Amino acid sequence: MIGAIARPPVDWFAISPALATLGAAGLCLMVAVLVPERARRATAAFTAAAGFVTAFVLAAVLYDRSPDGESVIAAAVRRDRYAALAAIIVAGAGLVAVLVSYSERTKGHVAEFYALLSAAAGGMIFLASANNLMTLFLGLEWFSISLYILCAVDADRERSLEAGLKYLIVGGFGSAVLLFGSALVYGATGELEFSRIAFSVASNDLAHDTILLIGLAMVLAGLGFKVSAAPFHMWTPDVYEGAPTSVTAFMSAATKTAALVLTLRILFTAFPQEADLWTIAVAVIACASLAVGNLAALVQRNIKRLLAYSSISHAGFMLIAVASHNALGGRALLYYLIPYSAMSIGAFAVVAARERELGQEVTLDNLAGMGWERPLLGAAMWTFMLGFAGLPPTGGFLGKFYVFSAAYDHGWLWLVIVGVAATAVSLYYYLAVIRALYMRPSAELQFAAGGQPPRDLLLQLGVLACVAVAVGSFFGVQPLVDLSRHAFQTLPL
């Protein structure tokens, strides 16, 4: 008897961005069945793009109309600017991913591809607004399952299948750890909702309760898998390399955004009493990620693997902001995510363009001379690499500046030094990409059968948008930091 269950009032507007992308996913599935083959790609891509635009706009309105932040739908979901800003980033990433993926040479299942992409974004947006352990797990599985399939969507390629399987197994393991940890936390406190966990810990004096701490550690580990922070990063290079490049582009930006935003939310709101422990744990994870990501990237030849390790190291940088456990850190994380997402998608988009041109995997060797052959993409890639390396005039520089400031504000000068050292190491491989683009004689290229594909205007548009965000976030830092500050202030601390 449904009627017997007391249903809470539902604030539909609070979850509207997630619903918009979910709706687009449903429509794409209909397109897969109803629209004839030749119009299918265009219709599905347009539907997905429309879904992302709607989600973007709704999230922006939601940001505007949630200046105070409140828990809605039986306190399962949090309606605040913090989640809305994350939704804006994810929706933007999704939109660019549609532009990038449009000319991907996949056979069949294009509409399903876009359905899964929209669904994954919906899950991430939902995850960012999760307010208890159940919605957290729901959001996490929602987008993870979509991504498992997306990674393997290029079913003709063995690497793609391998990537999907690997991600499924490792990701499933990560989810299990997270779930087990959630159960322990629930067992220790008797609460699911984040702020009530903190309240329960405070009132029952559980701050150093063993079960709670084991649960917290397992939750952190589970989230570490999604953030791809070391030592939970093993899947990242293989999956990023094997998955279709446009999927990798989307994952590298959006998954990281959602997972990091949620990590900060749960640590700050549910476990403030244990901050003395988890700040150190997160700092250690950050240092491990910086070390592993940067050192392993030094020896990569394959650009997708290189960027995968680079994304691990950036997870390290952003975790420094989380470990700082202060308002500056919250601001730093949210600000950092904006240029980082743009640069990450943009860089993979350039790789995708080169991949389609050559019909083979992109390495440092066959990237040679691309800067001169494709001035726009070359200059864009150059911008992204400088941004990753934290050089002005890109938002990557100010992101690092904010992160280091947050760490110093926390009193951790040593973490600043580690970050600075990691940046110095990272320069070597980022500059190697620029060197390949501009300073090596272009190789005798074996173009893919059928010659070079025509100029991919949509992809170039997406890349341009990414450049605009990466550079614009440097000059327009004040408004973006204001956005981040207001977003952070709506967290229930």
Place this chain on the structure above:
Amino acid sequence: MSAHGWITTTLILVPLGGALLLWLVPMPRVWIAPTAMLVSLFEIGFWIEAVARFDFDRGGLQEASKLTWFKDLGVAYHVGMFEGFSLWLVGLTTVVMAAAVAYGMWAGRDNPRAYYGLMLFLTGAIVGVFTAQDLLLFYVFWEAMLIPLYVLIGVWGGPRRLQATIKFVIYTMVGSLLMLAAVIVYGLQAGTFSMVSGGTNASDWIFLGFAAAFIVKAPLFPFHGWLPDAYRESPAEVSAVLSGIVSKAAAFGFLRICFSLFPVGVHDFRTPILVLAAIGLAYGSLLAFRAPDIRGVVAYSSLAQLGLIMLGLFATNDLGINGAVLQMVNHGLISAVLFMLAGAIERRAATGQFDLLGGFARGRPALATVLMTTGIIALAVPGSTAFAGEFAILAGVFRQGWFYAVVGAAAIVLAAMYMLRLISAVLHERPGPSATEAALDLRPGELAILTPLVALLLFLSAWPAAISDRVSAAAQPAPAASAIGTSTAETT
């Protein structure tokens, strides 16, 4: 923004705008180099306008403009010039960059759109370094300087350019990142990143962070590992910019930032830095004397000269600082001329090796005259502007200890030896296998580039006080001068 400060911002934005123009606006290939040249000349024009607007009796920061950039950390776009040194270094930048652009035009670099765009971008970044009054802004321009240099060397450089760029970038970035950490610590402690209102900081560690960046960029012995490769493998005009201006940015950093914000650090580390500078001076001079090619001599002499300039700065008295600033301008012009001459000779003889050259004076009067004049000024013959600068430096550093002055004087003798060796190996002696009849005299185009620079040197020789007299009176950045003054008084 204050109403009077537009000229400084213009000096930064004109070349950056020119770079964007070249990159973004489609134009016929033949227009690109002349457009860049025109922008460079306009830049000189704006600098002359800035000199005309300057109130030389007033001192302090002038032509300043300020805009808040992000306020939660107290970062602002704040630029301006101190008449005593920023103004002259900006002038040096505009002149040498214009000469470098002209040289590139004359040499006909390929991919002109990228090349000239980067040269203009570099101009804007260097002017930014010399005028920034906010530490983060300074850092931004400092790093922005590296990007075009990296590409200019890496794309248009000599055969071993890739190794040269890697060394150059790794060395300088390690230094710069230490500076970034220092900037953050200083800024968060002071609550603002402004160099003007931030006040002094007594921490030695912060001082060392800044010093690391400047020491590597200058470079100071023993952090000069990148120097020979970078100076040899760069295109000649980029070497000219590197040794002529970029190294001055490092010395400027000590003068503007370390002296005014970290008087305690300067005081504590004066002796080690003086010792390093003296070693660098002697060591660079000896290596220059043994170098087998033109660029090697100029490169190592650059190392030596920077050691000398650092001796002058860390004499921490008016005389030494005066001499150092004058010598910065002198050496900027001298090394620019010498590197471009080296490039000109390498174009003719396809080598810069001394044992393959020789006898260039015969039948090439213009080349001989320019090289001879510059060389004579460079070896600090009495009456030349370099003599004035070096004399002031030695007199200044003598007060810190006679030892430094002795090293300096000995190095000046060595300078005479290596410059004369360079002159005779190229111009005189028996013509080597590469000095064929096909190697022509300097063309009018080259003369048009080099003559103004040499003329400036001769002008300064006649009137070095144009620069040196104005340094001490006015330009000491505010709180520092007194602080350094007192610390000097205590020690002496």
